[in-house]
Amino acid sequence: MLANQIGYYSLILGLLFSVYLCIVSIKDFNNADKKVSTNIITLSFLQLAFVIISFISLILSFINSDFSNETVFNNSHTTKPLFYKISGTWGNHEGSLLLWLLVLTLFIFLFLIKSREQPKKYRILTLLFQQLIIIGFFLFVLMTSNPFNYLFPIPAEGLGLNPILQDPALAIHPPILYLGYVGSSIIFSASLAAVAQNYISREWGQHIKKWVLISWIFLTIGIMLGSIWAYYELGWGGFWFWDPVENVSLMPWLTLTALLHCILVLERRGALTSWVVILSITTFTLSMCGTFLVRSGILNSVHTFANDPTRGIFILIFLFILIFLSLGIFFLFHKENNKNSDTFFWLSKESSILVNNWFMMYFLSVVLIGTVYPIFLDVISAEKISVGPPFYQKLIAPFLAPFLLFMVFGPKLKWIKSKIENKSSLIIFLIISVILMFFILKNITTDLLFYTILISAAFLLFFTTSKELFFKKFTNMSQAVAHFGFSLFILSILFNSILSSEITTNIKVGERFNYNGAEIFFKKIEQDNKSNFSSIVGYFKITNKKGKVIELKPEIRVYNQPVIITSEADIKTTLLEDKFLVMNIVKGKKYFNIRYQVKPFMLWIWISILILSFGGLMSLSKKKYEK
Amino acid sequence: MYGKKVKLRFLFLALIIFSVILSVFLILQSLKNNVVYFQSPSEIKSLIELSKKKIRVGGMVKNESISINSDEITFVITDFKNEINVTFSGAVPNLFTEGKGVVAEGFLKDRNYFLATKILAKHDENYMPPEVKEALGVK
Numbered sequence: 001m002l003a004n005q006i007g008y009y010s011l012i013l014g015l016l017f018s019v020y021l022c023i024v025s026i027k028d029f030n031n032a033d034k035k036v037s038t039n040i041i042t043l044s045f046l047q048l049a050f051v052i053i054s055f056i057s058l059i060l061s062f063i064n065s066d067f068s069n070e071t072v073f074n075n076s077h078t079t080k081p082l083f084y085k086i087s088g089t090w091g092n093h094e095g096s097l098l099l100w101l102l103v104l105t106l107f108i109f110l111f112l113i114k115s116r117e118q119p120k121k122y123r124i125l126t127l128l129f130q131q132l133i134i135i136g137f138f139l140f141v142l143m144t145s146n147p148f149n150y151l152f153p154i155p156a157e158g159l160g161l162n163p164i165l166q167d168p169a170l171a172i173h174p175p176i177l178y179l180g181y182v183g184s185s186i187i188f189s190a191s192l193a194a195v196a197q198n199y200i201s202r203e204w205g206q207h208i209k210k211w212v213l214i215s216w217i218f219l220t221i222g223i224m225l226g227s228i229w230a231y232y233e234l235g236w237g238g239f240w241f242w243d244p245v246e247n248v249s250l251m252p253w254l255t256l257t258a259l260l261h262c263i264l265v266l267e268r269r270g271a272l273t274s275w276v277v278i279l280s281i282t283t284f285t286l287s288m289c290g291t292f293l294v295r296s297g298i299l300n301s302v303h304t305f306a307n308d309p310t311r312g313i314f315i316l317i318f319l320f321i322l323i324f325l326s327l328g329i330f331f332l333f334h335k336e337n338n339k340n341s342d343t344f345f346w347l348s349k350e351s352s353i354l355v356n357n358w359f360m361m362y363f364l365s366v367v368l369i370g371t372v373y374p375i376f377l378d379v380i381s382a383e384k385i386s387v388g389p390p391f392y393q394k395l396i397a398p399f400l401a402p403f404l405l406f407m408v409f410g411p412k413l414k415w416i417k418s419k420i421e422n423k424s425s426l427i428i429f430l431i432i433s434v435i436l437m438f439f440i441l442k443n444i445t446t447d448l449l450f451y452t453i454l455i456s457a458a459f460l461l462f463f464t465t466s467k468e469l470f471f472k473k474f475t476n477m478s479q480a481v482a483h484f485g486f487s488l489f490i491l492s493i494l495f496n497s498i499l500s501s502e503i504t505t506n507i508k509v510g511e512r513f514n515y516n517g518a519e520i521f522f523k524k525i526e527q528d529n530k531s532n533f534s535s536i537v538g539y540f541k542i543t544n545k546k547g548k549v550i551e552l553k554p555e556i557r558v559y560n561q562p563v564i565i566t567s568e569a570d571i572k573t574t575l576l577e578d579k580f581l582v583m584n585i586v587k588g589k590k591y592f593n594i595r596y597q598v599k600p601f602m603l604w605i606w607i608s609i610l611i612l613s614f615g616g617l618m619s620l621s622k623k624k625y626e627k
Numbered sequence: 628m629y630g631k632k633v634k635l636r637f638l639f640l641a642l643i644i645f646s647v648i649l650s651v652f653l654i655l656q657s658l659k660n661n662v663v664y665f666q667s668p669s670e671i672k673s674l675i676e677l678s679k680k681k682i683r684v685g686g687m688v689k690n691e692s693i694s695i696n697s698d699e700i701t702f703v704i705t706d707f708k709n710e711i712n713v714t715f716s717g718a719v720p721n722l723f724t725e726g727k728g729v730v731a732e733g734f735l736k737d738r739n740y741f742l743a744t745k746i747l748a749k750h751d752e753n754y755m756p757p758e759v760k761e762a763l764g765v766k
Binding site for chain 2: 358362365366369370373374383384385386387388390391394395504505506507511556564565566567582584585586591593595
């Protein structure tokens with residue numbers, strides 16, 4: 001009860017601080033003093049503190065199961081384990097927006113204390129733009145989705161959290177993803193401020209690169225966590241489904257990756273200034289669009305907590321204001337820097353980064369159109385369509401091979417002007433990998449030509465990056481690690497998609513069936529009762545060709561509050577492959593619906609993404625080290 | 628006539644325009660072939676021509692219509708005006724139950740018979756796909 005009040009009023013105080021901060025910083029902007037007044041930093045800290053207090057109060061309400069709070073009532077239950085009571089705080093619309101705010105204020109505070117050597121006017125403008133976003137979100141939270149709504153009479157029991165969200169990976173997925181999503185807000189504000197101050201320069205590139213890297217690392221890991229969760233919890237048996245909600249997180253990732261590369265050009269050569277600004281604006285806009293699409297209920301998914309049209313309209317208006325504001329600032333203030341001409345020699349690192357950006361933009365437009373087109377068609381013609389995975393695969397896969405080849409050559413080139421070196425060794429590698437892949441793939445796939453080209457390109461990249469990584473030390477370790485991770489990722493995905501196999505069947509207890517030489521025996525079922533669910537556990541014995549036996553125990557859980565049935569897949573993970581078994585019940589029938597999958601290299605997909613983000617982390621620490 | 632720099636820039640611009648046109652063309656072409664339309668049983672009944680393309684059918688699973696054997700599951704999707712028989716072999720989602728909403732993806736064999744390749748997962752008991760809601764006329 002008390003926590004509720006404290007939370008609500010600290011939110012309002014936070015908003016007031018925002019307004020006050022704006023006034024103080026406008027005053028300070030014209031002040032002759034060289035330094036940003038310490039008042040501003042203190043105020044920004046206080047604002048952060050109030051949002052933290054508000055967030056902690058919400059967590060406390062969840063822990064204490066205070067059902068006088070509407071959000072707690074809607075999303076919690078006394079029988080829920082403590083861990084999920086806490087993670088339930090951001091497992092709903094209101095709480096997750098509070099988390100948005102928390103990250104927004106956290107980032108601007110960190111920005112202020114970490115950018116002391118930057119020009120004062122630039123820092124203040126960044127603060128102003130960021131406060132604009134923060135005010136927008138404060139209003140959004142307070143007006144349309146207040147997490148501290150009071151309920152009377154106080155209900156005795158809550159409605160419970162959607163059971164599929166009660167999962168460790170999903171408990172940390174939102175905060176990590178948000179750090180990436182919302183982290184891009186600081187890039188947005190900073191680039192607008194830099195444009196207004198005509199400060200887009202090599203120094204600025206060096207300074208903003210850190211923030212781009214931080215966002216990128218969190219976004220990468222956040223997407224991975226969501227993907228891992230979907231893999232074992234939704235029982236779809238894969239790691240990526242081109243679901244609109246997944247696409248929405250992939251789009252800012254693509255622009256952020258493009259930005260990450262072209263910041264390097266800005267840092268080294270002071271070129272591509274407009275493009276960097278456009279990418280910064282696009283990244284944050286796409287993050288906001290993602291929030292809009294997911295929150296407004298236009299897209300159907302687990303993320304759609306509540307379909308309240310006013311929320312959608314609010315975000316839409318806010319989004320338009322931000323887009324127009326940023327484009328206005330861009331066109332009014334941006335001056336092309338003619339000192340460093342934008343024409344590059346065709347064979348240089350900069351032009352290869354441009355090529356990378358082209359590919360990224362192409363991938364982005366494919367994903368964007370595939371995600372948005374159904375919505376438009378629905379609005380225009382009321383026709384209901386959906387765009388499935390074949391669309392994306394068809395359009396992205398053919399361009400992956402040239403993309404990978406550019407990734408092999410690009411990093412080897414020098415800045416400004418370069419010659420092709422080690423031509424012969426690269427060509428030999430290429431021939432070796434094509435021949436090797438041809439013979440490996442000959443017997444396992446029908447689409448031989450296509451996969452041979454694609455996989456040999458991936459293999460070539462794998463080969464060259466690992467050579468760089470293990471033999472040529474201290475060249476550019478972070479880049480080598482990240483690219484190595486990426487090549488491993490592509491290889492794992494390709495082999496995974498070629499070699500995966502699955503069977504779905506309906507089976508009764510005590511029956512057995514054969515699949516690919518393995519025998520699957522449905523031994524028994526057992527019932528088990530936990531505090532917030534009861535489960536049916538199936539015992540399956542799988543004997544493979546060589547007589548090796550493994551046991552898989554998939555579960556069907558019936559949660560008590562809300563009453564929802566979920567299937568918990570059981571997965572046996574080894575270095576080479578995952579064995580995945582999920583069981584479903586068809587109400588009132590004796591048959592169980594079983595899906596058994598063998599998925600090679602699943603583990604490597606996750607490992608390679610970790611390597612990829614570790615590369616980013618290395619680059620981040622390197623920058624600090626040099627200073 | 629023009630300097631080398633201008634020529635180069637022109638070439639660059641032409642290349643960009645060309646690649647943009649190419650990619651838009653590719654995307655639209657692929658979109659045309661890969662979209663899946665959603666139809667209700669009533670809409671299917673009134674079809675003049677059966678398309679061979681993949682479609683989605685949505686509605687409610689008719690009560691006492693599910694029957695299951697070791698190879699396949701058959702059931703009836705109804706929108707309370709018309710209905711269609713569905714045969715499916717594959718994994719069913721948790722909430723696939725009689726009397727609840729369902730969306731099936733697959734191919735039409737004729738106006739009364741649908742061969743499903745996928746049944747789409749829903750996430751909670753009360754959730755109804757918007758398509759189904761609309762097809763059923765529920766507000």
